[in-house]
Amino acid sequence: MLTKRLAVLPLTLALTAAFGAQAATTTKYLIISENANKQIGQQVVEHLDDGLTKVAFIYKDNGRGPELAEQFRLGADGTMTEYSVKGNSTFGAVVDEQFSRKGDKAQWKSTSEQGEKTVSGPAAYLPLNSSFEVASVAISALAKAPDGKLPLLPSGTLSQRVLDSVEVTSATGQKQSVNLVAQTGVGLSPAFYWTTTGDKPRLFGIVIPGFGNMLEEGWQAAAPLLAKHQKAAESQMLTDIAAKLQHPLTGLTVVRNARIFDSEKATVGQPSDIYVLRGRITAVLPAGSPVRDADNTIDAANRIVLPGLFDLHGHVDRWSGTLNMSAGVTSVRDMGNDNKQLQAMLDETAAGKLMAPQVVPAGFLEGESPYSANNGFVIKDLKGAKDAIDWYAERGYPQLKIYNSFPKAILKETVAYAHSRGMRVSGHIPAGLRAQEALDAGYDEIQHINQVLLNFLVKPDTETRNLNRFVLPAEKVADMDFNSKPVKDFVAYLAKKQISIDPTMSTFAFLKQKDGDVNEPYAAFASHMPPDVARGFKVATMKIEGDAQLKRYEKSYAKMVEFVGIMYKAGVPIVAGTDDIPGFTLHSELGMLVKAGLTPAQALQVATRNGARYTRTTNDRGSIAPGKLADLVLVDGDPTKNIEDVRKVSAVVTRGYVIYPQEIDAALGIAPFVGDAPKVAKNSAAVAEVYGGSNEGALNRIETSARKRD
Template sequence: MKRLAVLPLALAMAFSAHAASTTRYLIISENAGKQIGQQIVEHRDDGMTKVSFTYKDNGRGPELTEQFRLGADGTMTEYAVKGNSTFGAVVDERFTRRGDHAEWKSTSEQGEKIVSGAAAYLPLNSSFEVQSVAIAALSKAADGKLALLPSGTLSQSELDKVEVAGPNGQKQTVRLLAQTGVGLSPSFYWATEGANPRLFGVIIPGFGNMLEEGWQPAAKLLAERQKIAEQKMLTDVANRLQHPLSGLTVVRNARIFDSDKATVGQPSDIYVLRGRITAVLPAGAPVREADNTIDAAGRIVLPGLFDLHGHVDRWSGALNMSAGVTSVRDMGNDNHQLQAMLDETAAGKLLAPQVVPAGFLEGESPFSANNGFVIKDLQGAKDAIDWYAERGYPQLKIYNSFPKAILKDTVAYAHSRGMRVSGHIPAGLRAQEALDAGYDEIQHINQVMLNFLAKPDTETRNLNRFVLPAEKVADLDFNSKPVKDFVAYLAKKQISIDPTMATFAFLKQRDGDINEPYASVASHMPPDVARGFAVGTMKIDGDAQLKRYEKSYAKMVQFVGIMYKAGVPIVAGTDDIPGFTLHSELALLVKAGLTPAQALQVATRNGARYTRTSNERGSIVPGKLADIVLVDGDPTKHIEDVRKVSAVITRGYVIYPSEIDATLGIAPFVTAAPQVIKTSTPVAGIYGGSNDGARARIDTTARKRD
C-alpha cells in the first residue's frame, strides 16, 4: 500500500459521450484477490485526456480526477488534478507550459521555470497515466532520459519482454521497464510495444496489481518475470555495497555504548569473526594474526539499531543500512513475499537488515487490510497462528477489523504457541479491553489515545482513527483518574508501547511546510523526494484547526514521556520511510523527555528485548552478533548525531553509508569513513602491527537519478 500511495496516481469521473477511446484498469489485491480500485482513461477527440482513479484499502485511499493535454514532443503542456489523497488531504494542482515558460501551483508549492526541449512535469499526486505519458516520451529519447520539472532526470531501461494472453484469445507482447530518477528506488512498469507505447500494467509485490481490464490472468506470469528481473538488480546492489569481512577483524579504539547502562565506556578493541563478536578488550591490547583492522579513531560505536515497526520490501534495506538499522521487526506483510525476502537476505542476495517477523491477523470487513491472513472465525485464527508459529514468528499483530468476540481466545492460543501479541485495537473495543484480553503491546500512539476517546459504536477502521485523536487529545486531562489508572496499569503489566510518533506528525502538518521528522534530512534528499516532504496528508481547514491538531500532537508526544517515566516500556518504530525516520523517532523521544542516551537505549536494548533476540543482539559483548554502528559526533549527548553513521558491520559485511548515498542520490551525512585495512601477513603486535596492509577498495557507484 505504501508504495502505491506514493507513486503518482489520479483521475476523472465524468466522460464524454463521444470519447475517441477509453481504457479501464482494475486494481486487484494480491492477498484477497478482489478488486479494490480502478483507473479509467479517456482520450478525447479534442486532444484532452481525462482520468479517474480511486482505490480503497485498510479503510483509506485516494480519490482523484485528472485531465491533461500533450504537446508535439509527447510531454504535457497543461495538466490539472483535484480530489483527496490517501489520508484525506485536499489535492488541487495545475501545470501549464507555453513555449519555454512552465509554471505550476498546488496546495503546497508554486513555481515557474524557463525550459527548452522536452521536459515532463512531475505531479505531487497523480494517476498512473502520468507514467504512461512518460513511457511514450522516453521511448522517443535517444539516450533513454527525460528532463523532469521542477527538477531531475527520469531514466528508463527495458528489462524483459513476454507475450501474454487476454480476452477472446487475444495476445500481445509487453515489456518490463524500470524507471529511475523519482523516489529512492526504481519503479517497474509493464508497457505495450510499438511506436507509441503505453502503460499496460503495474505489479506491486505483496500489494497487488493494476492491469488493463480483461488481462488479469496475465498477472501471475508478469509477477514471476518481474521478480526474476528485479532480483538481478538487487543482487548487483548487494554485491556492490556489501563488503565481506573474511577472517578475524579488529575494530580498534572504539568508544562502546553500553545499552544496559546507557553510558559510553573507555576506548576498546572489538574482535569480529564470521559475523560474531569474539572478544572486547581494552584499546591497544595485543592482536594476534588479525586479517583486517578498522580504526574507529575514538568514534562512538553503537549496537545495531532496531526499528520495531517496519513493513519491509526488497528496496528498503539500503535505507536501513545507511541509517545503522540492522534489525527490523516487520509488522505486516504479504506472508510469501516476506518469506522469500528472508531467504534472499540469508543467501546474501539482498542488502537488508535482519528481520524479525510479526504475523499479521485481520478480520473480514469492507475496511480490511489485505496483509497476512484475513480470517472469519476462531478456527481460521488458530490455523493462521499455527502457520506463523511453525515458521518461528515470535509475535502476532492483530488489526482493526479482527472479530472482537474471539479476541480473548485468539490471544490465549497465540500465547500457548509461545508468541507475544500486539496490534491495533479492534473496532468496538477500547485499549483497556484489548489488554484485558491479553495484549502484550499496543501499536501507535493514536491507538493508545483512542482508549479515552472512542465509544463502543465509534468506527475506528476508517480515517476516524486519525481525525478523532487530532481533534480530541488537545482537551484530554492527563491528570484525570482514568488516564493515571491506565498508565499505572501499563506499567504494572509491563505492556510495551510502539508509539511511532514520527509517522503521526502528519496529523499537524500544513501544506507547504516540511513535516517535522524530515526537516533534518530534506536538504540531503533528491529534489523530488524533498518536494514530497512538504505535502500535507490530513485535511486541515484553517488556522484554528491547525493549532488544535498541533496541540493534540504535542500532547501525544508528551504522553509518551509520561508513560516512559512511569515505567512503561517504550520501543522505537517508524511505519514510515525506512532508516532516516528511526532517527527522527529518537529525536521525538528526546522531545518527550528522555535523554539522548535513554533514547538510544530504547532503540538498542529495548529493541532486542521486545523481539526476543537479547541473546544475540542489542549490546556489544562477546558471543553476540557483530551488529556494530560507527557514528561521528556523540549521539549520547546530541541525538541528531545519530544520523552521522560512517560505517555499519552486520552479517559479516562492512557497509558504507556514503556508498549507499551515492547510489540513491542522497547528499552524505558524513564524508570520511573508517576503512578496512587488510593485513597481508600474520601479525602479533599492537593493533595488528604492520601499516603495509592495503586499504580495501571502495567502489563508488553512479547516482541512480542521472
C-alpha cells in the same frame, strides 16, 4: 507494497505518453489485491477526440485511499502542456494542482507550492499527486528520447530501460507482447512498469508481487506470469547492489579504538577493541591490546560505536534495506506483510543476495470486512485464527499482530492460543473495543500512540477502521486531562503489566502538517534528499481547514508526544518504530523521544536494548558483548549528548560485512551525512598466506580484483 506506492505517488511517478488528436477511446485498469483476490480500485482513462485526456482514479484499502480526477493535453514532443488534478489524497488532504507550458515558459501551482521556469526542449512536469496515467505518458516520451532520458520539472532527470519482454493472453484469448521497464530518477528506488510495445508504448500495468496489481481490464490472468518475471529482474538488480555495497569481512576483524555505548547502563565506556569473526563478536578488550594474526583492522578512531539499531515498526520490501543500512538500522520487526513475499525476502537476505537488515517477523491477522487490510491472513472465525497462528508459529514468528477488523468476539481465545504457541501478541485495537479491553484480553503491546489514546475517545459504536482513527485523536487529545484518574489508572496498569508501547510518533506528525511546510520528522534530513523527494515532504496529508483547526491539531500532537514521556517516566516500556521512510525516520523517532523527555542516551537505549528485549533477541543483539552478533554502528559526534548525531553513521558492520553509508548515499542521490569513513586495513601477511605467495604478489592480486569490481 502497492499500499505504500499509492500513498506516496509523488515520489514514485513521472510523466507523459503521446496520444495525439484521434478518435475517442477509453481504457480501464482494475486494481486487484493479490491476497484477497478482489478489486480495490480502478483507473479509467478517456482520450477525447479533441486531444484532451481525462482520468478518474480511485483506490481504497484499509479504510483509506486517494480519489483523483485529472485532465491534461500533450504537446508535439509528447510531454504535457496542460495538466490539472483535483480530489483527495490517501488520508483525505485536498488535492488541487495545475501546470501549464506555453512556449518556453512553464508554471505550476498546488496547495503546497507554486513556481515557474524557463525551459527549452522536452521537459515533463512531475505532479505531487497523480494517477498512474502520468507514468503512461512518461513511458511514451522516454521511448522517443534518444538517450532514454527525460528532463523533469521542477527539477531532475527521469531514465528508463527495458528489462524483460513477455507474451500475455487475455480472458478472450487475445495475445500481445509487453515489456518490463525500470524508471529511475524519481524517488529512492526504481519504479517498475509493464508497457505495450511498438513505437508508441504506453502503460499496460503495474505488478507489485505480494500485494496486488493494476492491469488493463481483461488481462488480470497475466498477473502471476508478470510477477514471476518482474521478481526475477528485480532480484538480479538487488543481487548486483548487494555485491557492490556489502564488503565481506573474511577472517578475523578487529575494530580498534571504539568507544562502546553500553545499552544497559546508557553510558559510553573507555576506548576498546572489538574482535569479530564470522559475523559474531569473539572478544572485547581494552584499546591497544596485542592483536594476534588479525586479517582486517578497522580503526574507529575514538568514534562512538552503537549496537545495531532496531526499528520495531517496519513493513519491509526488497528496496528498503539500503535505507536501513545507511542509517545503522540492522534489525527490523516487520509488522505486516505478504507472508509468501516476506519468507522469500528472509531467504534472500540469509543467502547474501539482498542487502537488508535482519528481520524479526510479526504474523499479521485481520478479520473480514469492507475495511480489511489485505496482508497476512484474513480470517472469519476462531478455527481460521488458530490455523494462521500455527502457520506463523511453525515458521518461528515470535509475535502476532492483530488488526482493526479482527472479530472482537474471538479476541481473548485467539490471544490465549497465540500465547500457548509461545508468541507475544500486539496490534491495533479491533473496532468496537477500547485499548483497556484488548489488554484485558491479553495484549502484550499496542501499536501507535493514536490507538493508545483512543481508549478515552471511543464508544462501542465508534467506527475506527476509517479515517476516524486519525481524526478523533487530532480533534480531541488537545482537551484531555492527563492528570485525571482514568488516565493515571490506565498508565499505572500499563506499567504494572509491563505492556510495551510502539508509539510511532514520527509517522503521526502528519496529523498537524500544513501544506507548504516540511513535516517535522523530515526537517532534519530533507536537505540531504533528492529534490523530488524533498518536494514531497511539503505536501499535507490530512484535510485541515483553517488556522483554528491547525492549532488544535498541533496541540493534540504535542500532547501525544507528552503522553509518551509520561508513560516512559511511569515505567511503561517504550520501543522505537517508524512505519514511515526506513532508516531516516527511526532517527527522527529518537528525536521525538528526546522531545518527550528522555535523555539522548535513554532514547538510544530504547532503540538498542529495548529493541532486543521486545523481539526476544537479547541473546544475539541489543548490546556489544562476546558471543553476540557483530552488529556495530560507527557514529561521528556524540549522539548520547546530541541525538541528531545519530544520523552521522560512518560505517556499519553486520552479518559479516562492512557497509559504508556514503556509498549508499551516492547510489541514491542523497547528500552524505559524514565526511571520511573508517576503511578496512588488510593484514598483508595473512592475505599472502591465503593467496599462497609473497606479500607483494598477494597485494597485486587484491589490486587486480578491486579494479575488476570497480
